[in-house]
Amino acid sequence: MTTRARGNWGPARAFALCLVAVAAWAGTAHAQTPSLVATVPASRSATSGYDLDFTLPTQSKSGCLVCHGDPDLVRLKAGKITSYYVAPDEYGSSVHGKEQCVACHLDFAYKLPHDTDVAWQVTAKTACRNCHDEQFVAFGKGAHQRAVDATGTRASVEESKPLCGDCHGSHAIQKLTESKAGQAAMHASGWEVCGRCHQDYWDSYDDYYHGAAYKRGAEDAPACWDCHGWHDILPAKDRKSRVSEANLVETCGQEGCHKRSTVDEDFVSSYKDAIHGKRQAKQDNPVYRLLRKLFGFVLKG
Numbered sequence: 001m002t003t004r005a006r007g008n009w010g011p012a013r014a015f016a017l018c019l020v021a022v023a024a025w026a027g028t029a030h031a032q033t034p035s036l037v038a039t040v041p042a043s044r045s046a047t048s049g050y051d052l053d054f055t056l057p058t059q060s061k062s063g064c065l066v067c068h069g070d071p072d073l074v075r076l077k078a079g080k081i082t083s084y085y086v087a088p089d090e091y092g093s094s095v096h097g098k099e100q101c102v103a104c105h106l107d108f109a110y111k112l113p114h115d116t117d118v119a120w121q122v123t124a125k126t127a128c129r130n131c132h133d134e135q136f137v138a139f140g141k142g143a144h145q146r147a148v149d150a151t152g153t154r155a156s157v158e159e160s161k162p163l164c165g166d167c168h169g170s171h172a173i174q175k176l177t178e179s180k181a182g183q184a185a186m187h188a189s190g191w192e193v194c195g196r197c198h199q200d201y202w203d204s205y206d207d208y209y210h211g212a213a214y215k216r217g218a219e220d221a222p223a224c225w226d227c228h229g230w231h232d233i234l235p236a237k238d239r240k241s242r243v244s245e246a247n248l249v250e251t252c253g254q255e256g257c258h259k260r261s262t263v264d265e266d267f268v269s270s271y272k273d274a275i276h277g278k279r280q281a282k283q284d285n286p287v288y289r290l291l292r293k294l295f296g297f298v299l300k301g
């Protein structure tokens, strides 16, 4: 999928800028960093395309950032200008700022040019398991865990289930535990984290107290994962699911939500269907259906 575009202005320009970046980087002469050796095959000029044979001095992120720290590192891919820039400040202030790039990009040993055949996105979005065992184990118990068949490949429907990096992103991951800022940022991204794949439940999450308030940006309205959990999300009919009838009293009565003393079986059974059901309840109402038939163009949703 990553055929390299040759003979266009993109590679040539980025190539030249890479050299500038290398020169600038080498020029800053960091005490502990050995100088970078860049060799361009003699048969090639700076305008003939991208085929660099860099010998990186050290297995460290500064080696990767020689090229990827350049805002002008772009390539023309399938007619679209694609950026390969990784903002060093953003990365540096993320929770992984001290980690090596190859901690996630396991396919990118210090070998250049890069191997373009590897499924590097999948690798990068799952390498997390090597350091976050607890979350990986919890994830393995949930509905988003992918089933692997006997040949080790995945059925195509499985492809649409999220990997770690699909929910968390890549270079700007923030602290979440005991971090109001990190949690607030995630809370505000409910559509990207869940809704984009569960459009129907995103749309139907619109009851007055929860969904409607959440979509208006209310910080104290529950995000999808406040009810469903996050790594070990289960179907509602599974008795271990947080939204199964068996556990709703506990889920609704969790700290920061409803006062435990006011939550009982009656409370949850009378309200649970409203959370995702307002739209359906409306559509099932015969008066509403008649009005919709008559004035369908006015009544939306």
Ligand code: HEC
Pocket (backbone or CB within 6 Å): 002, 004, 005, 018, 050, 052, 054, 063, 064, 065, 066, 067, 068, 075, 084, 101, 102, 105, 108, 109, 110, 111, 112, 114, 116, 120
């Ligand atoms: C000599 C410059 C250079 C260095 C050093 C470099 N890269 Fe790259 N990298 C590139 C270019 C150019 C591309 C765009 C490749 C293409 O045209 O498909 C790229 C693409 C990538 C991609 C996206 C791959 C794809 O197929 O879309 C990743 C991930 C990546 N590099 C990671 C790294 C890591 C990790 C390091 C350090 C181990 C590193 N790079 C070092 C120049 C470099």
Ligand code: HEC
Pocket (backbone or CB within 6 Å): 061, 064, 065, 068, 083, 084, 085, 086, 091, 096, 099, 100, 101, 102, 103, 104, 105, 121, 124, 125, 165, 169, 170, 171
């Ligand atoms: C915590 C894991 C992680 C670390 C550490 C990491 N990356 Fe990535 N990187 C990712 C993921 C995930 C993607 C996105 C894959 C996708 O969505 O297509 C990505 C994408 C990329 C891309 C493709 C362009 C883009 O921005 O989507 C480049 C280039 C890249 N990374 C380079 C680097 C470099 C250089 C470093 C070190 C400074 C680094 N990465 C560190 C996880 C990581």
Ligand code: HEC
Pocket (backbone or CB within 6 Å): 128, 129, 132, 135, 136, 139, 144, 162, 163, 164, 165, 166, 167, 168, 176, 177, 182, 183, 186, 187, 193, 225, 230, 231
């Ligand atoms: C379906 C989306 C989703 C997927 C997939 C996902 N996470 Fe999470 N993750 C979340 C949410 C939501 C939170 C909690 C946010 C909060 O605290 O407000 C979270 C929290 C975390 C935390 C903070 C500590 C904790 O457990 O609460 C870590 C670390 C983490 N995830 C790593 C991972 C790893 C590793 C994977 C892959 C095995 C993964 N996540 C897959 C959504 C996801």
Ligand code: HEC
Pocket (backbone or CB within 6 Å): 095, 096, 099, 103, 104, 124, 125, 126, 127, 128, 129, 130, 131, 132, 164, 165, 168, 169, 170, 173, 174, 175, 176, 177, 178
């Ligand atoms: C090389 C090891 C390593 C890899 C690989 C790695 N992480 Fe981390 N991650 C860490 C460390 C170390 C921390 C900081 C822990 C701390 O500060 O308590 C961290 C913190 C986090 C946090 C914040 C945790 C919290 O409790 O607030 C999240 C979320 C997270 N990582 C997600 C990911 C995801 C998603 C990936 C893969 C795309 C990933 N990590 C890959 C080492 C790693």
Ligand code: HEC
Pocket (backbone or CB within 6 Å): 143, 144, 157, 160, 161, 162, 163, 166, 167, 192, 193, 194, 195, 196, 197, 198, 224, 225, 228, 229, 230, 233, 234, 235, 236
């Ligand atoms: C990348 C797409 C994607 C993302 C993001 C995603 N899901 Fe899912 N989710 C799926 C797929 C695919 C299934 C499995 C459906 C099946 O097996 O028929 C699933 C299953 C579920 C189930 C079990 C019920 C069912 O229909 O099987 C629940 C509940 C759920 N997801 C909630 C969430 C929540 C909450 C989030 C955000 C924290 C989220 N999902 C993020 C794709 C996604």
Ligand code: HEC
Pocket (backbone or CB within 6 Å): 190, 194, 195, 198, 201, 202, 205, 210, 222, 223, 224, 225, 226, 227, 228, 234, 235, 236, 237, 243, 272, 273, 275, 276, 277
């Ligand atoms: C206030 C708690 C709460 C919140 C927040 C919430 N849900 Fe639900 N969700 C439920 C309950 C209860 C059910 C089971 C009853 C039903 O299907 O209406 C459910 C059912 C589901 C199902 C079907 C599960 C199955 O096994 O059939 C999916 C998928 C789902 N929710 C996704 C989401 C998404 C996406 C969000 C965020 C936009 C979200 N939910 C927010 C409580 C919640």
